[in-house]
Amino acid sequence: xxxxIVESPAKAKTIEKYLGGDFHVLAxxxxxxxxxxxxxxxDPDDGFAMSWENxxxxxxxxxxxxxxxxxxxxxILATDPDREGEAISWHVQEVLRAKKALPSVVDxxxxxxxxxxxxxxxxxxxxxxDEDLIDAYRARRALDYLVGFTLxxxxxxxxxxxxxxxxxxxxxxxxxxxxxxxIESFTPQEYWSVAAEMEQGGQGFTARLVRWKGEKIDRLTIxxxxxxxxxxxxxxxxxxxxxKVETKPVSRNPPAPFTTSTLxxxxxxxxxxxxxxxxxIAQQLYEDGAITYMRTDGVQMDGSAISAARKAIAERYDGxxxxxxxxxxxxxxxxxxxxxxxxxxxxxxxxxxxxGDHARLYDLIFKRALASxxxxxxxxRTTIDLVDGSGSHALRATGQVVIFPGFLAxxxxxxxxxxxxxxxxxxxxxxxxAPAKKKVTAEQHFTQPPPRYSEASLVKRLEELGIxxxxxxxxxxxxxxxxxxVRIEKNRFFAEESGRLxxxxxxxxxxxxxxxxxxxxxxxxxxxxxxxxxxxxxxLEAFWRDxxxxxxxxxxxxxxxxxAALDKFLExxxxxxxxxxxxxxxxxxxGDGQLSLRGGRFGAFIACSNYPECKFTRKFGQPGSSGDGxxxxxxxxxxHPETGQDIxxxxxRFGPYIEMGEGKEAKRGSIPKDLPDGEMTLDWAVKLLSLxxxxxxxxxxxxxxxxxxxRFGPYxxxxxxxxxxxxxxxIFEVGMNSAVVKLAEAANKGGRGGSSREPLxxxxxxxxxxxxxxxxxxxxxxxxxxxxxxxxxxxTIEQDALTLEEAAQLIDARAAAAPAKKGKKKAAPKKAATxxxxxxxTPAKKKAAAE
Numbered sequence: 133x134x135x136x137i138v139e140s141p142a143k144a145k146t147i148e149k150y151l152g153g154d155f156h157v158l159a160x161x162x163x164x165x166x167x168x169x170x171x172x173x174x175d176p177d178d179g180f181a182m183s184w185e186n187x188x189x190x191x192x193x194x195x196x197x198x199x200x201x202x203x204x205x206x207x208i209l210a211t212d213p214d215r216e217g218e219a220i221s222w223h224v225q226e227v228l229r230a231k232k233a234l235p236s237v238v239d240x241x242x243x244x245x246x247x248x249x250x251x252x253x254x255x256x257x258x259x260x261x262d263e264d265l266i267d268a269y270r271a272r273r274a275l276d277y278l279v280g281f282t283l284x285x286x287x288x289x290x291x292x293x294x295x296x297x298x299x300x301x302x303x304x305x306x307x308x309x310x311x312x313x314x315i316e317s318f319t320p321q322e323y324w325s326v327a328a329e330m331e332q333g334g335q336g337f338t339a340r341l342v343r344w345k346g347e348k349i350d351r352l353t354i355x356x357x358x359x360x361x362x363x364x365x366x367x368x369x370x371x372x373x374x375x376k377v378e379t380k381p382v383s384r385n386p387p388a389p390f391t392t393s394t395l396x397x398x399x400x401x402x403x404x405x406x407x408x409x410x411x412x413i414a415q416q417l418y419e420d421g422a423i424t425y426m427r428t429d430g431v432q433m434d435g436s437a438i439s440a441a442r443k444a445i446a447e448r449y450d451g452x453x454x455x456x457x458x459x460x461x462x463x464x465x466x467x468x469x470x471x472x473x474x475x476x477x478x479x480x481x482x483x484x485x486x487x488g489d490h491a492r493l494y495d496l497i498f499k500r501a502l503a504s505x506x507x508x509x510x511x512x513r514t515t516i517d518l519v520d521g522s523g524s525h526a527l528r529a530t531g532q533v534v535i536f537p538g539f540l541a542x543x544x545x546x547x548x549x550x551x552x553x554x555x556x557x558x559x560x561x562x563x564x565x566a567p568a569k570k571k572v573t574a575e576q577h578f579t580q581p582p583p584r585y586s587e588a589s590l591v592k593r594l595e596e597l598g599i600x601x602x603x604x605x606x607x608x609x610x611x612x613x614x615x616x617x618v619r620i621e622k623n624r625f626f627a628e629e630s631g632r633l634x635x636x637x638x639x640x641x642x643x644x645x646x647x648x649x650x651x652x653x654x655x656x657x658x659x660x661x662x663x664x665x666x667x668x669x670x671x672l673e674a675f676w677r678d679x680x681x682x683x684x685x686x687x688x689x690x691x692x693x694x695x696a697a698l699d700k701f702l703e704x705x706x707x708x709x710x711x712x713x714x715x716x717x718x719x720x721x722x723g724d725g726q727l728s729l730r731g732g733r734f735g736a737f738i739a740c741s742n743y744p745e746c747k748f749t750r751k752f753g754q755p756g757s758s759g760d761g762x763x764x765x766x767x768x769x770x771x772h773p774e775t776g777q778d779i780x781x782x783x784x785r786f787g788p789y790i791e792m793g794e795g796k797e798a799k800r801g802s803i804p805k806d807l808p809d810g811e812m813t814l815d816w817a818v819k820l821l822s823l824x825x826x827x828x829x830x831x832x833x834x835x836x837x838x839x840x841x842x843r844f845g846p847y848x849x850x851x852x853x854x855x856x857x858x859x860x861x862x863i864f865e866v867g868m869n870s871a872v873v874k875l876a877e878a879a880n881k882g883g884r885g886g887s888s889r890e891p892l893x894x895x896x897x898x899x900x901x902x903x904x905x906x907x908x909x910x911x912x913x914x915x916x917x918x919x920x921x922x923x924x925x926x927x928t929i930e931q932d933a934l935t936l937e938e939a940a941q942l943i944d945a946r947a948a949a950a951p952a953k954k955g956k957k958k959a960a961p962k963k964a965a966t967x968x969x970x971x972x973x974t975p976a977k978k979k980a981a982a983e
Contacts, residue, residue, distance in 0.1 A: 135204035135235070137197065137224050139211050142419040143246060147210065150248045151255070156204075158197050160211070164190050164223050167277050174274045176680070180672050182274060186227065197224065198233040206237040208258070213242035213472060214427050214603065215662060218262050219269040225261065244434075245478045246421040268662030271671055275299060275654075278676065282683050283642070287634065290686065290694045291731070294634050295615045300600040301608050302638055303651045305617050305627075307593060309635040311584055312627040313705060318581035323352045324360035326574050328367055328527055330518075332567040335559035339518055341367060343526035352579070360574040368572045370520030372527055374565045377516050382532070384509040386539035388431035388461040389474035389501045392602035393595045395426070398500070400588035401546035403492055404623065407587050407606035412929075413493045414475070421478060422485045423497055427603040428472040431461040433501070437476055441505040444480040453538065455507045476501035488937030503543035510536040514558050518567075531558040546588075584624040598652035629752045633736050637694070640701045641686045645679065691731055698736075699729035706738065706752075721748035770814035772821070779817045790817045804841065804860040819864055824849075828868045830875075837871045839863040844909070850875050895936045898943070905939045907931060921947045 136157040138144050148157040167173040168185040175181045186194060201207060207228070209221035221240055228234040239258035243250040279299045287294035326341040342349050344363050354360050390398070395414065399405040405413070414426035433441070438458045445454050461474070477498050485494040511532050518527040534540065561567065585593065591605050600608055612618045617631030627635075638646045645651075654675070660666035686694075699706075706729065707716040719725035725742035729752070738750040767781040772792055779792045781803070788803045790812065801820040803812050824840035830850055837850045839857065846857035848871055855871070855878040857863060866874075891906035892914065898905050903918040907925075914925045916939040923946035925931055929938065 133200075133204050134206040134208060135197075135200050136208045136210050137221070139217070139220060140415075140419055142416070146246050146419065146421055147251055150251045155208075156200060157210075158200060159193070160197070160220060160224055161190065161193055163187070163216075163220055164194060164227060167273065171281065173281075174277050176278070176672070176676050180274050180669055182270065184223070184226075194227060198228060198231045201228050201233040201235060204235045206239065207235045208255070209238070209240045209261070210242070210254070212427070213244060213425055215265050215269050215272075216427075216603070217242070218265040219273075222261055222266045222269075244473050245424040246419065247478050250478075264664040265662050267668040268658055271661050271668035272658055274672055275658075275675065278672075278679070279645075282680065283645075286683055286687050287637070290689070290691050291633065291637050291736075294630065294637070295617075296611075297634065297638060298608075298611065299645075299654075300604065300651065301611050302634070302646050303599050303648065304590065304594060304608055305612055305631050306635050306639070306646050307590065308585055308612070308618055308625045309627045309632050311582060311625075312632065315581040315584065316705070317708075320578040320580070321352060322355055323577050323579070324354040324357065324363075324574055325351075325577060326354070326360060326363045326367060326572065328372070328569050329571040329573070330372075330529075330567040330569055332559040332561055332565065335557075336570070337529050337531070337556065337558050337567075339372075339516070339527035339529040341525070342517075342528045343519075343524070346524045357574075357576070360576075364572050364574040366520075366525055367527070368569075370522070370525055371566065372518040372520050372525075372569065374561050374563050374567075375517045375519040375526075377514065377561055377563060380513050380515075381535075382511040382513050384511065384538075384540070386459070386503045386506055386508070386543070387500070387545045389433055389476050389504045390497060391429055391431060391463075391474060392427050393591050393605065395475055395497070396591050396602070396605060397588035398496060398546055399493060400586060400591075400623070402496065403489075405489070405493070406609075407591060408610050409489070409929075410493065411606045413489050414497075417485065417490060417494055417497075420485070422482070422494060423478060424473055424476050426475050428475060429602065430463040430472050431474045432463060433461075433474055433476055433504075437473075437480070437501075438505060440480040441476075441502055444502060445506055449506075449541070452536065453507050453541065455505075459505055461504070474501070488935045488941075499543040503539040506539035506542065507536075509534065509538035509540045516558060516561055529558060531556045533557060584626065586623050586625070590625060597648050598655055599648065600655065629736075633698075633752060636698055636702050640697055641694075642682065645682075695729055695731045695736070702729065719746060719748050722746040769812065769817050772818060779814065779821065781812055781817075788812070790820060792821055802841070804846075806860050823863070825863060827866060827871045830872065831868070837868070837875070839866060839871070848875055853879060892931065893934075895934070895939050898940050899937065900940065900944070905936065905943065907934060907939070916942055918943050 134155050136144075136147065136151070136155055138147060138157060138159055139162055141159045141161070144157040144159040148155065151157070165184045165186045167182060173183050173185075175183075207225075209224060211217035211220040211224075218240075225234065225238060238261075240261050241254040241258050243254040276299055280296060283297045284295075287297055326344075328339050328341075330337055330339055341363060344354075344366065347353075354363060387394075392411075396407045396410050399410040400407070403410075411426065414423065417423045418426050442454060442458060475497055477494070480498075480502060483495075483498055485491060512535050513532040514530065516529045518529070519525070559567075583589075587609060590609070591602075594600055594605060594608075595602065612625075612631070613620065615630075616628055617634065618625050619628055620626075635646070657666055657671045661668045661671060707727065710716050717727045719727055719740040719742065722740060722742050722745070725740035725746050725748070727738050727740060727748075727750070730737055730739045736752040738752065740746040740748040769779045769781055769790070771777065772779055775792070777792050779790055781788060781790055790801050790803060792799045799821050801817075801823065803820075807816060820841075824838045827837040827839055827848070829835065830837055833851055835851050837848060839846070839848055839862075841847075841860065841863065844856075846860055846863045848855040848857060848866070850871075853875060855874040857866065857874070891908050893907040895905045895907060895916070897903065898918055901918065903920070905916055905918050907914060907916055908922075910922075910924075914931045915922050916925060916934070917923070921943050923939075923942040925934065925942070
């Protein structure tokens with residue numbers, strides 16, 4: 133028997149169908165071991181020796197692999213064809229060797245697509261494990277471990293609120309933070325544009341002012357309204373005729389097939405997918421045999437695939453869409469060993485696969501790969517110059533016409549933050565024509581700061597800088613989100629305060645290790661290892677020689693010294709010069725105090741030097757010192773009408789709150805964001821401190837109904853069942869009749885505990901049952917429900933990227949599994965009833981197992 137090891141059960145199931153009965157295919161379920169998350173897993177003093185530890189949840193699978201390996205005559209390691217796949221194979225081999233279960237013959241096979249032809253061809257061409265790729269994996273893993281476990285403790289002790297740092301993640305974060313700084317320091321500049329709406333032969337077009345009073349007009353030339361109105365008047369008064377018509381043929385070639393990074397970028401632009409979601413769907417498409425391997429730097433396609441693509445083009449379109457010669461693309465990857473074939477369909481005759489997000493991503497891959505072998509698009513770009521009678525003022529209109537669409541008939545590449553491409557159609561005009569002038573406009577504009585990064589543009593920038601590798605971008609960006617260093621709004625990265633502070637700390641004390649050139653250079657060295665051009669321990673030694681002393685040096689500094697250094701380093705951002713020349717550090721509350729950066733239990737903030745007399749504070753990430761949005765300290769709202777005690781408004785870790793009294797006896801309440809008047813008043817403070825409010829006794833049960841504010845907002849509580857209220861105001865307005873109805877509605881809706889919590893998202897109607905599917909927040913994580921069946925959302929699916937079809941499939945799978953579980957529970961008592969003597973021996977069996 134020959135044992136084949138792959139990563140996933142889906143891949144195992146597919147491959148086993150292609151092989152004969154002499155083969156048994158098992159899955160390792162990904163990596164089977166890793167470096168333990170503790171000190172000493174990598175020992176720099178012992179040649180960077182590594183102590184590996186098996187994953188605790190892989191014990192059962194490892195035992196199954198070892199048991200089968202002992203019976204096998206040959207072990208075939210068929211994991212993915214990249215560095216990580218090579219590493220998994222190496223780990224499997226080492227674990228089996230330690231268990232003395234390694235067969236005498238061990239082979240490594242790789243295939244770029246899970247098709248019968250590709251698998252059988254690979255099986256006929258086995259090789260040994262690639263030691264260079266394994267060394268590169270070990271070097272990268274050791275490097276990431278040493279950076280994380282050496283630098284993160286420095287952050288924890290010297291920078292309150294910081295969570296971790298990483299070799300690539302910190303550099304990616306720096307890009308986001310630097311863009312945030314650019315946006316904040318940007319000063320908008322006013323400019324005006326003047327344009328005329330014209331018409332010729334019944335077709336309208338727009339011509340912009342490009343020369344005024346004999347001077348060329350650039351975008352920022354007209355900076356004042358007065359000049360704009362004068363220019364507008366001159367255009368309105370002039371009679372413009374066509375001076376020149378310039379037509380230029382333009383050819384556009386199709387883009388290359390997808391690599392890992394270009395797939396992530398395009399899926400983000402066109403489908404709104406996160407990088408991690410794109411890779412998860414692509415992995416499943418690969419394992420289903422629909423596409424080639426999805427972790428690649430290569431843009432080339434196999435000769436047989438090119439022939440298949442050309443055949444599909446010929447069948448779809450007429451001969452003009454097929455170029456005379458096949459198109460050949462060359463990879464720009466530095467490391468040829470990891471530059472596999474581009475991502476493409478395994479069958480060009482198959483234009484649809486799956487449903488939902490799987491179908492959408494496959495469609496993108498299919499069209500891109502097919503378009504890459506199509507004819508170029510031919511366009512005609514036209515520029516028309518119009519001049520008035522004096523020759524002092526000129527207008528220009530531009531446009532383009534598609535003469536032959538070529539590949540554009542199937543696919544057009546998306547772009548980030550693209551400007552107007554002047555693609556509007558123009559009427560046919562000749563020199564001397566005088567088109568009718570319908571209207572002249574003068575519009576005010578302001579220059580815009582650089583846009584925040586999207587996932588697509590950040591991945592593109594990382595690749596341009598040579599930082600990280602495309603296969604790691606998804607996990608890198610996910611770490612930044614998980615650490616709350618960034619947040620995503622409208623598909624754009626915003627730097628959080630914690631992320632900005634960590635970046636400032638690293639720039640000030642570890643500038644070399646977050647520099648773009650150094651990080652990119654280190655990637656080149658790791659590529660040299662995988663290419664056999666460098667020795668992995670020597671690369672690690674060179675890095676560690678400088679890095680370790682630097683971390684020790686910073687660790688010896690006092691937290692107060694760290695804060696003082698950061699205060700000076702960040703002065704241009706935190707205390708920018710004022711327009712009136714006054715002291716930017718002057719406290720806006722007391723006037724004579726000086727503002728500076730302080731470190732607190734929950735992170736950094738800006739405070740006055742006259743504390744505690746002056747309690748002015750400001751968030752760390754808020755530049756300037758105007759005091760807008762600042763916390764000026766506790767504010768006394770007034771005295772409680774019954775107790776006479778002061779009610780004070782304060783600001784805490786979780787936002788503003790009110791407090792009455794002191795110490796353990798104090799009453800506190802968070803300030804809701806939906807107060808009717810938008811501000812906290814004494815009346816509202818008294819109401820909030822009176823909570824919970826008893827609405828009355830339920831007419832049927834006689835038990836109290838209580839209204840209050842909880843973690844998920846305002847609610848009703850009765851006999852352990854909850855009902856949701858729509859606003860804070862409703863807590864004090866809801867009457868008995870309304871409360872009973874709301875509780876009844878919540879109970880009828882079902883869900884966990886009869887809750888009527890608002891859904892996180894309404895996904896739509898189930899495609900098969902028509903029931904409305906909702907995404908809910910549950911006690912143990914998000915889940916989807918159709919009102920009858922609840923299905924927990926797997927960790928592999930991001931709730932923001934969840935589609936209706938995926939939710940429906942989860943519910944269907946959960947509903948199908950439910951009866952089987954109930955059946956098992958019913959069957960158990962029958963067995964126990966018929967075999968009572970066996971039941972008595974159970975303790976003995978347990979004892980024997982323990983021994």
